[in-house]
Amino acid sequence: MLKSxxxxxxxxxxKGSLLPSKNDIPYLEDSGNENCKYHIGDFEYMxxxxxxxxxxxxxxxxxxxxxxxxNRNLISLYSxxxxxxxxxxxxxxxxxxxxxxxxxxEKELLTFLKKxxxxxxxxxxxxxxxxxxxxxxxxxxxxxxxxLFEIIKQDVNDLGLAGESDNALLAYxxxxxxxxxxxxxxxxxxxxxxxxSMLLKTIVSLMPxxxxxxxxxxxxxxxxxxxxxxxxxxxxxxxxxxxxNGNYAIRLLQSEKKLRLLAPQKSADDSTxxxxxxxxxxxxxxxxxxxxxxxxxxxQTRVVELYVDETEHQTQLIQTMQKRSRTLEGMLAxxxxxxxxxxxxxxxxxxxxxxxxxxxxxxxxxxxxLVRSRRDCDKFLNLIEVVSFIRQFQKQVxxxxxxxxxxxxxxxxxxxxAYSLGSKxxxxxxxxxxKRSRQILDMIVSMVEEMSERNDSLEEATFVRKNILNxxxxxxxxxxxxxxxKYIEPLVEAEYLELISGGxxxxxxxxxNATINDSGKIEAAxxxxxxxxxxxxxxxxxxxxxxxx
Numbered sequence: 001m002l003k004s005x006x007x008x009x010x011x012x013x014x015k016g017s018l019l020p021s022k023n024d025i026p027y028l029e030d031s032g033n034e035n036c037k038y039h040i041g042d043f044e045y046m047x048x049x050x051x052x053x054x055x056x057x058x059x060x061x062x063x064x065x066x067x068x069x070x071n072r073n074l075i076s077l078y079s080x081x082x083x084x085x086x087x088x089x090x091x092x093x094x095x096x097x098x099x100x101x102x103x104x105x106e107k108e109l110l111t112f113l114k115k116x117x118x119x120x121x122x123x124x125x126x127x128x129x130x131x132x133x134x135x136x137x138x139x140x141x142x143x144x145x146x147x148l149f150e151i152i153k154q155d156v157n158d159l160g161l162a163g164e165s166d167n168a169l170l171a172y173x174x175x176x177x178x179x180x181x182x183x184x185x186x187x188x189x190x191x192x193x194x195x196x197s198m199l200l201k202t203i204v205s206l207m208p209x210x211x212x213x214x215x216x217x218x219x220x221x222x223x224x225x226x227x228x229x230x231x232x233x234x235x236x237x238x239x240x241x242x243x244x245n246g247n248y249a250i251r252l253l254q255s256e257k258k259l260r261l262l263a264p265q266k267s268a269d270d271s272t273x274x275x276x277x278x279x280x281x282x283x284x285x286x287x288x289x290x291x292x293x294x295x296x297x298x299x300q301t302r303v304v305e306l307y308v309d310e311t312e313h314q315t316q317l318i319q320t321m322q323k324r325s326r327t328l329e330g331m332l333a334x335x336x337x338x339x340x341x342x343x344x345x346x347x348x349x350x351x352x353x354x355x356x357x358x359x360x361x362x363x364x365x366x367x368x369x370l371v372r373s374r375r376d377c378d379k380f381l382n383l384i385e386v387v388s389f390i391r392q393f394q395k396q397v398x399x400x401x402x403x404x405x406x407x408x409x410x411x412x413x414x415x416x417x418a419y420s421l422g423s424k425x426x427x428x429x430x431x432x433x434x435k436r437s438r439q440i441l442d443m444i445v446s447m448v449e450e451m452s453e454r455n456d457s458l459e460e461a462t463f464v465r466k467n468i469l470n471x472x473x474x475x476x477x478x479x480x481x482x483x484x485x486k487y488i489e490p491l492v493e494a495e496y497l498e499l500i501s502g503g504x505x506x507x508x509x510x511x512x513n514a515t516i517n518d519s520g521k522i523e524a525a526x527x528x529x530x531x532x533x534x535x536x537x538x539x540x541x542x543x544x545x546x547x548x549x
Contacts, residue, residue: 036112040101042066043093050109054265055079057109061086061102065093077106128210131346139346143393149417155340158333160325161202162317164195167306170421171203171287174304177386178211178235178285179351184382185254185286187241187299189434190308191483195318196289197239199308203287204237206344211235218246223253224261224278232281241290247299250286254302257283301372304379304425307435312476354392355407356385360415363539367529376426380530383422388414412540416533423530440468440487441496447471448512462500462511 035048046062056078063070070090076082083102087095145151149169156168170186177183188196204214214237223231223246231253252259259280264273286303324330358381366377388410395408447468451461465484472479491497495513502508
């Protein structure tokens, strides 16, 4: 609450006569959480409700001259017009001298605010808590367990995430990769009410708060104006991609690992415009969700795509979990949830900054047909790195005379885990169709084969969306017409389906393009051409035999 002018006058006059003259240099007499009192020669100033915008300082300023109140008003100290208006109301003072005071005051108040903000950041910022010896031992036992990744899956299930074990594990690895030099990014794709938010919420609950930035949306310039180290090695979680205007900044962080901006700003006296250099350091790990079937190709190639299970079986699992949460068993599970989350957070804090060396990197074959495979190969190698990184306490730490950092070596177990998760996911992302459209295409192929056995040949069978919906329903998949339309559009664009007739106000009639292949079957989406764990082991054994001969 602002004090009255008389209260300010009384308070400022109590000590004013005791203060030495500072020859027009602001002398900080007193400051509280919300105000500052300055003495400059025969002048005294009280600044309240101090704030800063992109141009400079605003405050409620009280001016006393020889103990007499001259003016008290809201003023933008950076504006020459505002200063002139303030001084014109201050009768009986030297305006030239007072003008210098106000300019000097703004600099002092900028320093005051900067110091205050720094103190608040230290006080209220997310600091890593001290881990007790007992909690440290529990976290270390978890990190050293040979069943580490099975425990992660079980813990995620115990936290209430039904099914989705592979998606959850992959999202966990993406979140953990924030500590690496080249973190991963992931986007969870599914229609509304499918469990995207639950998946992200569960993974976020296992990560340290001080290393996680969890937001609903980001404006276009928001990330550029963060403090220089606020994003470095952090996990950025965005609830919904729709409405997120920060895609450009995120792409830069993913590829360049930093943001650099030149922005014009007005000077303190509002007379000139100067260019300010802004740099925000990355890298970041990213997790976000979307209901969009297709996203921009520039964004798509930078992320790992995770598809939530939308089958009836998964719906049953979710409903079973929802019912269980209302039982005594569920209440006990909730009580245990906090210890599970704390164990993982502490384990994440114990992970040390070590480099990962993949000794068999040159033995890995990766598909080369598509240009985007250049990024996907790097993503797969990063996946091996983060698996090895989490298993670092199960390995020997190495040092090299020519390297200033320590490192651990990725082993075959790391490769097997990365391959089991990455081969299918990256195989889906390298296809021209997204996973959902491909699944619909597989169902259409089966439907058309069934139709051709009864009536038409495979090439001549035609159908409408209602036929597809009925076939899906018979197969245990309930889908709305509008959702099906989203998945059909990419099939038409890629010429897997041919639109025979239709248009505005008419029913669209489709035909399966018979040139898919000779049998009419669609092969499963797998990353063909990627070295399997068995092939890699054989290569390494062969290489080892040559060395020992």
